[in-house]
Amino acid sequence: MGSIFFTSAGSNIFPSTSSDFGSIRINGLSLKKGLAFIHHKKQELTITNVATRPRPAVFIPDPSLPTETINDRKLAAWTSIRQERWEGELLVRGEIPLWLRGTYLRNGPGQWNIGDYHFRHLFDGYATLVRLHFENGRVTAAHRQIESEAYKAAMKNNKLCYREFSESPPKPNNFLSYVGELANLFSGASLTDNANTGIVLLGDGRVICLTETVKGSIEINPDTLETIGRFEYSDTLGGLIHSAHPAVTESELLTVLPDLINPGYGVVRMEAGTNERKVIGRVSCKGGLAPGWVHSFPVTEHYILVPEMPLRYCGRNLLRAEPTPLYKFEWLPQSKAFMHVMCKATGDIVASVEVPLFVTFHFINAYEKKNKDGRATAIIADCCEHNADTSILDKLRLHNLRSSSDHQDVLPHARVGRFIIPLDGSPTGELKTALDPEHHGRGMDMCSINPSFLGKKYRYAYACGARRPCNFPNTLTKINLIEKTAQNWHEEGAVPSEPFFVARPGATAEDDGIVISMVSDKNGGGYAVLLNGITFKEIARAEFPYGLPYGLHGCWVPKTG
Ligand SMILES: CC(=O)/C=C/C=C(C)/C=C/C1=C(C)CCCC1(C)C
Ligand SMILES: CC(/C=C/C=O)=C\C=C\C=O
Ligand SMILES: [Fe+2]
Secondary structure (H helix, E strand, O other): OOOOOEEEEOOEEEEOOOOOOOOOEEOOOOOOOEOEEEEEEOOEEEEEEOOOOOEEEEEEOOOOOOOEEEOOEEEOOOOOOOOOEEEEEOEEEEOOOOOOOEEEEEEOEEEOEEOOEEOOEHHHOEEEEEEEEEEOOEEEEEEEEOOOHHHHHHHHHOOOOOEOOOOOOOOOOOHHHHHHHHHHHHHOOOEOOOOOOEEEEOOOOOEEEEOOEOOOEEEEOOOOOOEEEEOOOOOOOOOOEOOOEOEEOOOEEEEEEEEOOOOEEEEEEEEOOOOOEEEEEEEEOOOOOOOEOOOEOOEOOOEEEEEEOOEEEOHHHHHOOOOOOOOOEEEOHHHOEEEEEEEOOOOOEEEEEEEOOOOEEEEEEEEEEEOOOOOEEEEEEEEEEOOOOOHHHHHOEHHHHHHOOOOOOOOOOOEEEEEEEEOOOOOEOEEEEOOOHHHHOOOOEEEEOOHHHOOOOOOEEEEEEOOOOOOOOOEEEEEEOOOOEEEEEEOOOOEEOOOEEEEOOOOOOOOOEEEEEEEEOOEOOEEEEEEEOOOOOEEEEEEEOOOOOOOOEEEEEEOOO
């Protein structure tokens, strides 16, 4: 697959690709080779390339391009991107604050097919990056595929070549090749590097896309979205899997590496400006013979928390080529659930407590509860908790996302789960419901906070909630964890992605900023919505000339100078 720029092609512009991604067709205009910048004016667009601007044109989406139509509702969210890359200026409705200067980057699975072969799970898709650049109240946008080895090999060979979240290349047909497969699995050679989940700005300015395989750490250029290459860890720690959500600050990156051979979890720190992870400590599994799934983990000012979910890695399922109900995992309630607390400075485990069974992808935040002498007596850790029910994983199969109608209320219930982990040697911790889940429609995932409050006592969380009936979270919700209330944003038939908080420079109030979310609308279109962080009311939307697939997580690269 060649790189895709818009090229002139008579009166229509097609991406210069031989693939069948489809195309955005712009009539009545011929552009020189290069990136197109598009300014909308209602239905009319002005297209400019770098050399000649502005020239009027009308954007006509190709009606033959697929979007999912369910009961008259078209939704791009669960449909693969239609071309490998695009760049242009968006039509802004409303007013974007002038202080908002910088780039929002969002990662997520955006291509769920290899030719005619269709992936089954949301998490399988090849990574698509989306970029929104805010300056002077205007928004330029782009999307581009991450060129992971897994993606390039699939496109070149027209078949699946690596193990994805739920997909595996076909089973070997004889014993010898089975042994080879085993070796490839345990050396990591057959694992995907499709970095389709997280995206972080390191303290040194590098931007890294992540998935749960260590090899799937890929550096990208935040301006062009170009894949720079694999982020090579310079240490000799190895490790095949890690959390998709490291805790990143200006000075360091902390992450957890589940260890399947010697069941437990390694906790490491990588100083900004280096590629070297150093071990902080290790915690052994308390229940079961395999570690629990660690999609994310919470940190406080002085501690790293390692969650041990009863949804555990399963050696048997890892080896299977065909999918199992819980993919690479198994639900082992008898193995119980634990929270481990590790001191950041020493690596010592200061608490390892049994907690009620839980299922979470995303921890929201955590902080230390202190007594009047300033000593930490407990840790409070909040997460998007799926009521200890693993069925959410099945609901995220593309077939389910594409086929349920709006009227079927099939999204399992979720809540803000609050762990209270005592530091006084008690053997158990608590798991409570932080606020009445009715306030957010009993849907809860894809959370963010004001990043300055990471690890500190905080009041506000932003997340996707539900307006029922629905089959997927369909609201943006601002949770006040002190008042135990929520404010919700909803647009009928639309699917918003993770609300991402950007603080106003100089702000002192926790919620003084804006919240960005990318929305797939019911007509097959898409836009970025901006909400005022305080009022949680919409202040602007920037419309794409096409609908984007659903994405997972974002990061913010501020414009300096
Ligand atoms: C998108 C998301 O939230 C999670 C993605 C997780 C992935 C791609 C996990 C991949 C894995 C394998 C390919 C084999 C080993 C286990 C595991 C890390 C689950
Ligand atoms: C999209 C999602 C859950 C939605 C359910 O409420 C989870 C995504 C996990 C990976 O980042
Ligand atoms: Fe995630």
